[in-house]
Amino acid sequence: MASDTPQRSYRAPCPGCGAPVEFKSAQSTHAVCGYCQSTVVRNGDVLQRLGKMAELFDDHSPLQLNASGRIQLNGQNVPFTLIGRLQYKADTGTWTEWVAFLNDGSTATLGEDNGAYVFTRPVDAGRNLPAASQFRVGMTTAINGKPYSVAANVQAALMSAQGELPKLPALGEKFGIVELRSEDGEVLSIDYGSTPPKVERGRAIQLEDLHLQGLKEESVKEEIGRQFNCPNCGAPVPVKLSSTKSVTCPSCASIITLDSGVGAELHHALQDEPVQPLIALGSLGQLEGVPWQVVGFQHRMGQEPGDDEQFGWSEYLLFHRKRGFCFLVDAEDGWSLVRPTTGAPKLAGGGQTASYLGSSYELQYSYNAQTTYVLGEFYWPLERGQKTFNRDFAGPKGLLAMEQTPQEVTWSYGNKISSEAVAAAFKLDADKNLFKRQDAAPLSSSSGIGCGTLILIAIVIIIILVLLSTCSNNSSGGSGGGSSYRSSGGSFGGFSTGGGHK
Structure with a gap:
C-alpha cells in the first residue's frame, strides 16, 4: 500500500x-x-x-x-x-x-x-x-x-x-x-x-x-465585471463561464466569438428568425440525480444526402460543476440526454454498425447538419451555419451519435428520456403538453380510448391501405420523386468539439 x-x-x-x-x-x-x-x-x-x-x-x-x-x-x-x-x-x-x-x-x-x-x-x-x-x-x-x-x-x-x-x-x-x-x-x-x-x-x-480533498468551495468566478459591450448594439454582455468561446447578446441575439478573450477584438454575426427555447437559459433541472444548469441552446437543421427534405431539432447545453457538460436533445421522436464519449466506437459493415463498450448499434440515419440559431454560452467556438456530417446509431443499451469535421470526430452516448421527466425536472409541469413528442405512450395505453375506438381505427387503416394499393396498381410503375420521411429529429448529441485535448 x-x-x-x-x-x-x-x-x-x-x-x-x-x-x-x-x-x-x-x-x-x-x-x-x-x-x-x-x-x-x-x-x-x-x-x-x-x-x-x-x-x-x-x-x-x-x-x-x-x-x-x-x-x-x-x-x-x-x-x-x-x-x-x-x-x-x-x-x-x-x-x-x-x-x-x-x-x-x-x-x-x-x-x-x-x-x-x-x-x-x-x-x-x-x-x-x-x-x-x-x-x-x-x-x-x-x-x-x-x-x-x-x-x-x-x-x-x-x-x-x-x-x-x-x-x-x-x-x-x-x-x-x-x-x-x-x-x-x-x-x-x-x-x-x-x-x-x-x-x-x-x-x-x-x-x-x-475522493478528492482540498477542492475549491465554489467554481464561480469571484471577480466582478466580466462583461463587455456588444459590438453590434452596445448592450452589456455578461460571461458566466470563463471557458466560454462563443456567447450571444441578450439584447440583439448576435453571436459573439471570444477566441481572443474579453477585451480583444470581438467578432459578431447577426441572427434573424429567433427560435424560442422551451427551457429558459439559466434554469436548473434535476436529471439523473444531478442538478444541471442550462447555459446554452442551439437549433439545428439536417438533410440526408440526395434528399430535398430538411428536419430540425434543438439542443440544450447543460453544465454541472463536477460532471462538466452534457446535452439535452429535443427531437421529433423524443427527448434524450447525451454526453461526449471518451472512447471511439468501432465502425463495421461499411459504417452500418458500431460497437462500443461491448454493445452493438445499428445505423439509423446519415445526414449533413447545420446550426441555424444560438443562445447562451458554449465552450467551443460555435457559429451560425457551422456544419458537420452526422451519423445516428441505436441499440438496446442506448443511442450513439457521430459528428465529423475536418479537424475532429466526436462521439456522444445517451438514452431516451420521457417528456414528462423533462418537464418535471425543470418544474414546468404546467407546460408539459408542450414537451410531448412522437415517443408518446402507445395508442392502446392512452387514457380515454376504448376497444370500440381501436376497432374503428383499424377499419379505417385497412380501407386506406386498400385504396393505396389500388392507386399503385393503376400507376405507370415509375418510382416516386418524393423523399422518404425521417422520424428522428436529428442528432442524439450536439457538436461537442472544443472540449479539446483530454
Whole structure:
C-alpha cells in the first residue's frame, strides 16, 4: 500500500523574488513561482529564471494546486497530489491539464475531455511515431498492437502554467496533438510538444471516484465585471463561464466569438428568425440525480444526402460543476440526454454498425447538419451555419451519435428520456403538453380510448391501405420523386468539439 507521505521534496529560493519554490517530483524540471510568476528551470540544486509566465485564465475548475485524492491502479488505491497546472489553446477550444504526483514517485495527468475528466499516465508507444501530419482524422492505427481511431489532430499552444511541471513547451508556440480513441473507452494522446513525442493513455473518471480533498468551495468566478459591450448594439454582455468561446447578446441575439478573450477584438454575426427555447437559459433541472444548469441552446437543421427534405431539432447545453457538460436533445421522436464519449466506437459493415463498450448499434440515419440559431454560452467556438456530417446509431443499451469535421470526430452516448421527466425536472409541469413528442405512450395505453375506438381505427387503416394499393396498381410503375420521411429529429448529441485535448 502506498504511503500518503511523498518520498522526498526539494525546495530552493526563486531567483526572481526569493520566495520558496518546491519540487516534489524528481521528474519535474520546471516550475512557476506562485508569488512573482517567474518561470524557473531546475539545474541540479540551482534554479534559473527563464522569464515570466502569462496569467492563468479562469476555467471554473473545482480543482486547485495541492488538492489530493486516490486513484485505482492495478487493483491498488494509490494516493496522489495535484502539483502543477498547464493551460492550452487550439482552434477547437481551450483545456487544462493538472500534473498529478503519485506517491510511488511517478506523475500522471488529470485533464478534461469535453467536460469529462480523464486520468492518463505515460506509456511507451513501442515504435517510432510518424509526424503528426500522417494521422488523418477518422483513420485507424495501432499502438502496441491495439487498434485506435484518430479522433482529433490539432495545433495547440501553451497559454499559461502554474506550480511544478515535468514538461514545459515554449509559451505560445504551436505544436501538434493527436488524439486516439478505442472502442473500449480508452483515450491515447500523442503530444508533439517534446522530442520524442510524449504518449499518455487513460480513461474517463468521475471526480467523486477520486475522493478528492482540498477542492475549491465554489467554481464561480469571484471577480466582478466580466462583461463587455456588444459590438453590434452596445448592450452589456455578461460571461458566466470563463471557458466560454462563443456567447450571444441578450439584447440583439448576435453571436459573439471570444477566441481572443474579453477585451480583444470581438467578432459578431447577426441572427434573424429567433427560435424560442422551451427551457429558459439559466434554469436548473434535476436529471439523473444531478442538478444541471442550462447555459446554452442551439437549433439545428439536417438533410440526408440526395434528399430535398430538411428536419430540425434543438439542443440544450447543460453544465454541472463536477460532471462538466452534457446535452439535452429535443427531437421529433423524443427527448434524450447525451454526453461526449471518451472512447471511439468501432465502425463495421461499411459504417452500418458500431460497437462500443461491448454493445452493438445499428445505423439509423446519415445526414449533413447545420446550426441555424444560438443562445447562451458554449465552450467551443460555435457559429451560425457551422456544419458537420452526422451519423445516428441505436441499440438496446442506448443511442450513439457521430459528428465529423475536418479537424475532429466526436462521439456522444445517451438514452431516451420521457417528456414528462423533462418537464418535471425543470418544474414546468404546467407546460408539459408542450414537451410531448412522437415517443408518446402507445395508442392502446392512452387514457380515454376504448376497444370500440381501436376497432374503428383499424377499419379505417385497412380501407386506406386498400385504396393505396389500388392507386399503385393503376400507376405507370415509375418510382416516386418524393423523399422518404425521417422520424428522428436529428442528432442524439450536439457538436461537442472544443472540449479539446483530454
